[in-house]
Amino acid sequence: MNTPKSKILFVDDEPQILETLKLVFRGWNIKTTTSAKEALKLLQSETFSVIVSDQRMPEMTGVEFLKEAKALSPKSVRILLTGYSELDNVIESINSGEVYRFITKPWDNDKLKETVETACKIAELDADLKEEVEKAKGKRDAKKVDSAVEILFIDKLESHLSGYKSLFEDAYTCHIAQTIEAAYEILAEHKAIGVVACDSTLASSKGTIFLTAIRTMYPDVVTIFMSDSKDAQEAIRLINDGQIFRYLVKPFPRDVFRQTIEDAIAKHKEYQHNPMSNLKRKEDEVMQAAPVKAQLPLNDFLADIRSKVGAKKSY
Amino acid sequence: MNYEQIRASLKKSRLALDKLELLEPLLERHGAADDSIISEALADFTLSLHHLIRAVPEKLLPPILQNGNAVHVNVEQISASTNFSNALAQTESRLQSFIQETMREEIEKAMRQLSAVTARPAVDAFVSETADLMRRSEARLRTIIDSTPLGICITNENGIFEYVNDAYCRIYGYSPDELVGEHFTKIVSPDKVQFWRDLHDKYMQMTGDEIRGYSDIRTEWIVRHKDGKPITILADAARITREDGKHQKVTFVMNISEMAKLRENLRQSELQLMQAEKMSSLGQMVAGVAHEVNTPLGYVKSNLQLLLDAQKELQSLLALHQNLKDQILHGSSTAVAKLLDEIEAKSETATLHTEVEKMCLNSLDGIERIQDLVSSLKNFSRLDEADFKQTDLNENIESTLKIAAHLIREKGIKVEKDFGNLPEIAAYPAQLNQVFLNLITNAVQAITHEKGKISISTKKQGEHIVVKVSDNGTGIKPEHLNKIFEPFFTTKDIGKGTGLGLSIVYKIVEKHRGRISVESTVGKGSIFTVELPIHQADSAPVSGNEKTETLASPFSDDEPTKPKSATKKRGK
Numbered sequence: 001m002n003t004p005k006s007k008i009l010f011v012d013d014e015p016q017i018l019e020t021l022k023l024v025f026r027g028w029n030i031k032t033t034t035s036a037k038e039a040l041k042l043l044q045s046e047t048f049s050v051i052v053s054d055q056r057m058p059e060m061t062g063v064e065f066l067k068e069a070k071a072l073s074p075k076s077v078r079i080l081l082t083g084y085s086e087l088d089n090v091i092e093s094i095n096s097g098e099v100y101r102f103i104t105k106p107w108d109n110d111k112l113k114e115t116v117e118t119a120c121k122i123a124e125l126d127a128d129l130k131e132e133v134e135k136a137k138g139k140r141d142a143k144k145v146d147s148a149v150e151i152l153f154i155d156k157l158e159s160h161l162s163g164y165k166s167l168f169e170d171a172y173t174c175h176i177a178q179t180i181e182a183a184y185e186i187l188a189e190h191k192a193i194g195v196v197a198c199d200s201t202l203a204s205s206k207g208t209i210f211l212t213a214i215r216t217m218y219p220d221v222v223t224i225f226m227s228d229s230k231d232a233q234e235a236i237r238l239i240n241d242g243q244i245f246r247y248l249v250k251p252f253p254r255d256v257f258r259q260t261i262e263d264a265i266a267k268h269k270e271y272q273h274n275p276m277s278n279l280k281r282k283e284d285e286v287m288q289a290a291p292v293k294a295q296l297p298l299n300d301f302l303a304d305i306r307s308k309v310g311a312k313k314s315y
Numbered sequence: 316m317n318y319e320q321i322r323a324s325l326k327k328s329r330l331a332l333d334k335l336e337l338l339e340p341l342l343e344r345h346g347a348a349d350d351s352i353i354s355e356a357l358a359d360f361t362l363s364l365h366h367l368i369r370a371v372p373e374k375l376l377p378p379i380l381q382n383g384n385a386v387h388v389n390v391e392q393i394s395a396s397t398n399f400s401n402a403l404a405q406t407e408s409r410l411q412s413f414i415q416e417t418m419r420e421e422i423e424k425a426m427r428q429l430s431a432v433t434a435r436p437a438v439d440a441f442v443s444e445t446a447d448l449m450r451r452s453e454a455r456l457r458t459i460i461d462s463t464p465l466g467i468c469i470t471n472e473n474g475i476f477e478y479v480n481d482a483y484c485r486i487y488g489y490s491p492d493e494l495v496g497e498h499f500t501k502i503v504s505p506d507k508v509q510f511w512r513d514l515h516d517k518y519m520q521m522t523g524d525e526i527r528g529y530s531d532i533r534t535e536w537i538v539r540h541k542d543g544k545p546i547t548i549l550a551d552a553a554r555i556t557r558e559d560g561k562h563q564k565v566t567f568v569m570n571i572s573e574m575a576k577l578r579e580n581l582r583q584s585e586l587q588l589m590q591a592e593k594m595s596s597l598g599q600m601v602a603g604v605a606h607e608v609n610t611p612l613g614y615v616k617s618n619l620q621l622l623l624d625a626q627k628e629l630q631s632l633l634a635l636h637q638n639l640k641d642q643i644l645h646g647s648s649t650a651v652a653k654l655l656d657e658i659e660a661k662s663e664t665a666t667l668h669t670e671v672e673k674m675c676l677n678s679l680d681g682i683e684r685i686q687d688l689v690s691s692l693k694n695f696s697r698l699d700e701a702d703f704k705q706t707d708l709n710e711n712i713e714s715t716l717k718i719a720a721h722l723i724r725e726k727g728i729k730v731e732k733d734f735g736n737l738p739e740i741a742a743y744p745a746q747l748n749q750v751f752l753n754l755i756t757n758a759v760q761a762i763t764h765e766k767g768k769i770s771i772s773t774k775k776q777g778e779h780i781v782v783k784v785s786d787n788g789t790g791i792k793p794e795h796l797n798k799i800f801e802p803f804f805t806t807k808d809i810g811k812g813t814g815l816g817l818s819i820v821y822k823i824v825e826k827h828r829g830r831i832s833v834e835s836t837v838g839k840g841s842i843f844t845v846e847l848p849i850h851q852a853d854s855a856p857v858s859g860n861e862k863t864e865t866l867a868s869p870f871s872d873d874e875p876t877k878p879k880s881a882t883k884k885r886g887k
Contacts (some may be wrong), residue, residue, distance in 0.1 A: 013724075014610050014614070016611070016614045016677050016680065016681060017610065017613055019614070019673070019676070019677060020613075020614040020617045020618055020621070020677065021617075023621050023667065023674065024617060024620075024621065026666075026667070041684050055606075056721065056725055057725070058724055058725055058726065061767075081613075082606075083606035083607070083608075083609035083610045083613065084602050084603075084605040084606035084609060086602055103612060104609070105609040105612065105613030106609060106612040106613040106614075106615070106616035106617065107613060107617065108617070108620070109617055109620045109621065110620075168590075172721065177875065192851050206422055294576040
């Protein structure tokens, strides 16, 4: 592994953690601090490609810190390295869009290094491609700006589906599916689908991996997970493997759902206008992910994705 | 003037007059049927009048009787006064027997008339009417007694049922025939028979004064239905005394099994809620403890992986040195020079082994932290100890502080400890830990600013130990102060707290015969004061009322009725 040139900032209130991280990342361009406030000061004067933060810290939580860090340094790729993942924190970090990866302590040195390296490459890609993107932007905008976004809702219950549909059918073309299989076919048929909202009742390991798979096949599709199970590990998988856009805990108010879908549509448009704003795309590019064969039967396709996820050398 | 004679004559006249008056009703009824008696009485009267007139001086007589007019009566014929008296006596006795005879006839006649008038049917009507009234009254009384849900029975001095009402039979599932004549202990469980016999005997032998002040029977009891199921009753008794002086016991019972069941359900749900509260605080604690353990675990694991890398470095360096030795002994100088270069280059890059000591020391330190935390967890829960024992409160608070350390550190709160020299007290240490943890976490949660401070002090004050936990947090609104120990009172958001924390604290302190109080100023902070007696009155603190066996302590983790000893509950 070549040690990247990019600067990395580690924030953890435990000095021993930082001492160990210094040894793990020896030869890398890193800075460490035990204080989140100190870190925010550093961010004002220096640019870091990657920020790795602990969650439970005296001055502020990791999520709070990363939120402020994002404002100061939006291009930095943010990673949470935490001793305990409370669901609320995981969901908050997903929904506020702060986090690229959620890593729990104790970690594996090699996987951590792989993850940080990928994050560095994503950040570098951003910097390298910035000008190119700026140049290409006008062209892309002209091509895609007016395309109408379609939505796919996946839920076991027809009543839920008609409820979701009724909220949006005036403004958007809505598709519904009661099974993963049906959803897979609809997605293949309707390329204009930009947002997929999937219920957790379908999110057995199959459903979760399906949301991940959707992003692999259609990186610009924005995914939303609607759960009543409140499973922190599942949420971590969804963020780490599938870069899920939102994790909604049922029951939620209609307004929140409406806003979430609108945000997702806006996000999808942003991806279309500026592919380099899409972390998943960047990640795929960095990881040099092999193109997915769309004509695979669903189960083979999911098995393919699952094996890819399992074979990942990073988090 | 012969007064003597006048008085005697007057007396006789009066007697004669009386006699005539006595004869008057007879005269009216019989007419002149018995003239002779009347004329004799009249003669007696006239004669005595004559005597009177002769005794009175003539000039005192009315003019019509003067000049001997009054003396035309031939007094001589009737002559002497003695004869007169005899005659009087004779008429008197004859009169008497006549009256008696007449009266007897009259009474018999009246009786005959009476019996004729008050013929049998009338008497029967009267008697049956009275009986009917009594019957109706009794029936009414019986209806009342039989339709009341209150079971009523009468037992004699020997405890034998003499009477049972319908409700009593229904409550116990027997028919009256199955009970009357039997001993009343038929309705209690076999192992309680002696207890009930004793209670009954005692009750029957009490003096009237003792009975008045006696209320042991008036409470809840668990007795037995015919089918063997226990039933809960509310009972009371009264003692009555028969005409022959023997006592009877009247017992009133009400079946409250349903109520007892509801109460038990309520107790169960309360227990479940308390369990929920425990799990909720446990959940928060687990989150904290997991973080606390995973942090040292994080660098220990990472360090061990690094040590493996360092070991590989050293091994390859060692291999180079071995090569070097071989080349020096048997090889060429160029090979030696090449190896030396190689070793030098490797030594420059492979520097991880120089950090080995630090990594080991850090890791050992981390393992110590984990060990320390695990032992405070053990201390906190006291799973492997007797649950009621001599307890050092300072030690308890210390281990509780360790459990809550992450909460305190996270908010950058300063903790000030002022621990006095305390005697050990007999207590449930695990439960007191729950009290301290609750007070400490509340204090932490009350602090929203960055200069948080929690002070914990302990001291001996007279016969009590006083523990104070104070914070400089938001404080409690005055209108909330008197509610904070109530179950379900919470100012936290839904889902953030069960509202049971402080109510459990209150119960635990109460169980130790202690007191808890709170002072608070909004914006300045709160002080919670727990006072615990050094000497418990009994070997164990207050326990529930054991009478019905349903009012035991609300805590599932203790049974104060059972003897506490070191043999209880060994950790698994």
